[in-house]
Amino acid sequence: MADFxxxxxxxxxxxxxxxxxxxxxGDNVMLALTFPFEFRNVQAHYPILFQGDSDGGYYPVxxxxxxxxxxxxxxxxxxxxxxxxxxxxRQPFLIGHQEQAGGDTERTRVLxxxxxxxxxxxERGEPLFQPLGGRTPFLDDAADLLETIYGGIxxxxxxxxxxxxxDLLEALTFEIxxxxxxxxxxxxxxxxxxxxxxxxxAETLGEFNESGHLMPMFMVLASLANMxxxxxxxxxxxxxxxxx
Numbered sequence: 001m002a003d004f005x006x007x008x009x010x011x012x013x014x015x016x017x018x019x020x021x022x023x024x025x026g027d028n029v030m031l032a033l034t035f036p037f038e039f040r041n042v043q044a045h046y047p048i049l050f051q052g053d054s055d056g057g058y059y060p061v062x063x064x065x066x067x068x069x070x071x072x073x074x075x076x077x078x079x080x081x082x083x084x085x086x087x088x089x090r091q092p093f094l095i096g097h098q099e100q101a102g103g104d105t106e107r108t109r110v111l112x113x114x115x116x117x118x119x120x121x122x123e124r125g126e127p128l129f130q131p132l133g134g135r136t137p138f139l140d141d142a143a144d145l146l147e148t149i150y151g152g153i154x155x156x157x158x159x160x161x162x163x164x165x166x167d168l169l170e171a172l173t174f175e176i177x178x179x180x181x182x183x184x185x186x187x188x189x190x191x192x193x194x195x196x197x198x199x200x201x202a203e204t205l206g207e208f209n210e211s212g213h214l215m216p217m218f219m220v221l222a223s224l225a226n227m228x229x230x231x232x233x234x235x236x237x238x239x240x241x242x243x244x
Contacts, residue, residue, distance in 0.1 A: 003116040004094055009133040012113070017092065017138070021079035023116050025091075028071050030089045031061040035152035035209035036159050036216035043223035045073070046204040047230065050160070050169055050190040058160050058169060058190055060220070063230065064133050066186055068177060072233035086149055092117030095146045109150070111143050155212070162213050166204065174227065179235045192220045 005011075021027050031051075034042050039060075042048060046062040053059055062085045064071040073081045096112040113120065113128075126138040135143075163169050170193050174186035197217065198210075209212040 001116065002114045004096060004112040004114050006096060006098065007111045007128065007139075009129040009135075013133070014122045015113070016121055016123065017128065018119045018121065018125040019151075021074060021084070022076070023071075023074065027074050027079060027088065029088070030065045030068055031063050032068055032085045033156075034062040034085050034087065035149065036060075036155050036212070036219075037148065037152050038083075038142050039216045039219035039223075042085055043219045043226070045081040045083055045226065045229075046085075046223065046224040047226045048220045049172075050192075051188065052155050052190070057157075058164070059156060062158065066184060066230065066234060072230060072237065086145060086152075090142070090145050090149060092119050093142050093146055095150050111146065119202050126230055136160075158180050158211065159213050159216055162208065162211065163192065163217070166196070166200065168192055168217075176231060176234075178231070178238060180238050188235050191224065192217065194221055197221065 018025060031049075034048060037089055039048065042062050046064060049063055050058040051061055066072075071079075073079055073199070077093050080238045092114040094109050094112050094114065097107040119125070126134050128139045130136055160169075169190040172189060172191045175187075176184040176186060205214065208217060
């Protein structure tokens, strides 16, 4: 269970964060939520697909593997891609909210940390606070990243809404044939349909551009070329045998 608490320089003066990439620190995940602000970097390495949410909408994800707890970019030496998505890098931090007393009850954003996360310890890693109590550059960077993520949530909502308004997403099933002769299916995802994007009118493309959705849409399309790379990584794992 996660145990998120609001950070302060008294209770957490000695807390450190391990930044190594490893399954022991929770990096063996199949996918992660991703945002338009990072699509250019994400599409260079990972396919960007869409999953449904409980409200009937969709959200974009960067795909790292084909089954639960599988990250084909991760091994005992670390994460083998030049870019690690923001939702992976932000761990073990999260933005929380604190009620402010006053004439009107207000909620302010605060920086919280999951004290039960395996990255959190007091022995090694990046310190959060300086000896006199000020934030370290590491903590400042973490706070900046969370603010960027917080702002990106609204952009995701608007971006996916625009795709839905023009019926550009379709459910898909990937048939994956591996070199050991097994065939697998990747189901439960939606993808951006290139033919439908090509059929958009100049007016609609202009609206996408004005809204900041045009380039992210093209980045999503470009990212689908990485599906073959994932298959190659999976085949490499089969050649290596069971992980030790």
